[in-house]
Amino acid sequence: MSLNYAFSFSVFLLALVILNIYFFYTLNTIDRKSPKFNVPNLRFDLTSSVFKDIYEYLNYLPSQYKNKNSKFIKIQKSLVSSFNSSKNDNPASVWDETDKWISNQSLFPHENGVGGKILHALQSSQIALVDNALKGTQLKLLLLIEGKQKVYFKPKRYNLDHVIKGNIYAGFDRHNSEVFAYYLAMVLNFKWIAPSVIRYIHLDKDIVPVATSGLRRTMVKNDNGALCIYGKCFYCKVNETVCPDSKGQVEGAAILFLDKTFKVYKSPWRRSYSSKKMEWETDNDFCTKVRGTLSTKRLLNLIDVAIFDFLIQNGDRHRYEVYKEQIILLDNGKGLGNPLVDELDILAPLYQCCIMASSTWQHLEIISGGSLTETVKILSSFQGHKLATEEHFRAVERRLLKIYATVQYCIGRYGSSKVFKSGF
Incomplete structure (x- = not known):
C-alpha cells in the first residue's frame, strides 16, 4: 500500500507542476482584454483541423502582435518621404x-x-x-x-x-x-x-x-x-x-505598363474555378510534392505572395509572372471584395509548407498594431484619394493577426529553426 501511495502522490505532484507552468505561461502570453476569435463553420476535411489549430493560436497571440512596434517609425518616415514629393x-x-x-x-x-x-x-x-x-x-x-x-x-x-x-x-x-x-x-x-x-x-x-x-x-x-x-x-x-x-x-x-519579358508559370495552389477540388485542397502534405519541383527561393517567394494576397483577399492568382527570378505582383484587381470574409485557404502555401524568409517575418513583426493600414492611408492621401472603407482597413489588420497566428502554428509544430530561412 505504501508503494502505491507514493506512486499516486508523485503523479499528483507532477500534475500540479504542469498546471503551474501552464498558468504562468498563460499569464505572460495572453492579452486578457482581447476578444476571442470564434472558429468559423468548417468542412470536415483535412484542412479543418489545421484551421482550428490556427484559430486556437490566434486566441493566444502575445500582446506584442497587437501593439505598435517602435522599430517601424523609421521605415514609415522613409516611405512618407518618398511619396510626399509628387510635385513635378x-x-x-x-x-x-x-x-x-x-x-x-x-x-x-x-x-x-x-x-x-x-x-x-x-x-x-x-x-x-x-x-x-x-x-x-x-x-x-x-x-x-x-x-x-x-x-x-x-x-x-x-x-x-x-x-x-x-x-x-x-x-x-x-x-x-x-x-x-x-x-x-x-x-x-x-x-x-x-x-x-x-x-x-x-x-x-x-x-x-x-x-x-x-x-x-x-x-x-x-x-x-x-x-x-x-x-x-x-x-x-x-x-x-x-x-x-x-x-x-x-x-x-x-x-x-511593364514593357518587359516575363516567364509565366501555373501556380501550384491555383483554383479549379469549379466544384472540382484541387490536390492542395485535400492533401495537407501537398507541399512535400511542391518541394520536389521548386527551389526553396521560389517557394519562399510564393509564400510571400500568399501573405500579400491573403491581406487583400485576392484568390485569383492562378498563374504568376517571374522577372529576374522574382514573382511580379500583377493583376491585383480581385482584392477588397468582402471585408467580412477571410478565406484562410489563400494562406495554404504558408500553413502547408510552414517556412518563411526570415526577412519577411522580421518585417511583418514590426508592422503590427495598426501601423500597416495607417501607413497605406498616409501614402495614398498624397494623391488625394480614399482607397477603401474603414471595414476593409479593419479587415486587413484582422487578417494580419491571422498571419501571425499561422506562423505561431508552424513554430509550434516544427520550431523556429525549421520555419525561418535566412539568406533568401
Whole structure:
C-alpha cells in the first residue's frame, strides 16, 4: 500500500507542476482584454483541423502582435518621404530616371522622392493615344502618355462600399484594389509591383479625340445619350459598359505598363474555378510534392505572395509572372471584395509548407498594431484619394493577426529553426 501511495502522490505532484507552468505561461502570453476569435463553420476535411489549430493560436497571440512596434517609425518616415514629393513641373522627365534604373531589389526606384513623382506622372500626364488592351479577361484600356510611356487603365466598376458576395474570385476587377495593393506592397517591402494610382479621365476630352478605330468600335451610347465603352476582352459584353459620371469623367486605376519579358508559370495552389477540388485542397502534405519541383527561393517567394494576397483577399492568382527570378505582383484587381470574409485557404502555401524568409517575418513583426493600414492611408492621401472603407482597413489588420497566428502554428509544430530561412 505504501508503494502505491507514493506512486499516486508523485503523479499528483507532477500534475500540479504542469498546471503551474501552464498558468504562468498563460499569464505572460495572453492579452486578457482581447476578444476571442470564434472558429468559423468548417468542412470536415483535412484542412479543418489545421484551421482550428490556427484559430486556437490566434486566441493566444502575445500582446506584442497587437501593439505598435517602435522599430517601424523609421521605415514609415522613409516611405512618407518618398511619396510626399509628387510635385513635378515636367512629369514626363521621371521616365528618364526609371529607364536608367537597374536593381535586383525592386522594379522601380522609390528613394529620393521618385515614388511620388512616378504616381504624379501617371495621374496627370497628357494622353496621346488610347486603345483597347486586348489581353486579359476584363475591360481595360491602354494609354500612351507624354514621354511615350504606356499605361493600363482599369475603370471603376463598383463603389467602395459595394460588397462582392459569392466565390473569392467573383465579380469584376476592383480598380481600387489595384492601387491599394501597390501601397500595401510598399509597406510590406514587396517592391516587385507596378506603380498604380487613381486617375480620372474625361471621356469626350481625353479619350474620344485620341481613340483608335478599334476602340471606337467598342463604344456605344446609353439610354441617356452618353458615350460608353464595353471594350474588347475575353469576358467583355456590349451590355456591360463603363460610362462617364455626371462630370463626363471615368474613374479608374492607372497602372504603369511593364514593357518587359516575363516567364509565366501555373501556380501550384491555383483554383479549379469549379466544384472540382484541387490536390492542395485535400492533401495537407501537398507541399512535400511542391518541394520536389521548386527551389526553396521560389517557394519562399510564393509564400510571400500568399501573405500579400491573403491581406487583400485576392484568390485569383492562378498563374504568376517571374522577372529576374522574382514573382511580379500583377493583376491585383480581385482584392477588397468582402471585408467580412477571410478565406484562410489563400494562406495554404504558408500553413502547408510552414517556412518563411526570415526577412519577411522580421518585417511583418514590426508592422503590427495598426501601423500597416495607417501607413497605406498616409501614402495614398498624397494623391488625394480614399482607397477603401474603414471595414476593409479593419479587415486587413484582422487578417494580419491571422498571419501571425499561422506562423505561431508552424513554430509550434516544427520550431523556429525549421520555419525561418535566412539568406533568401
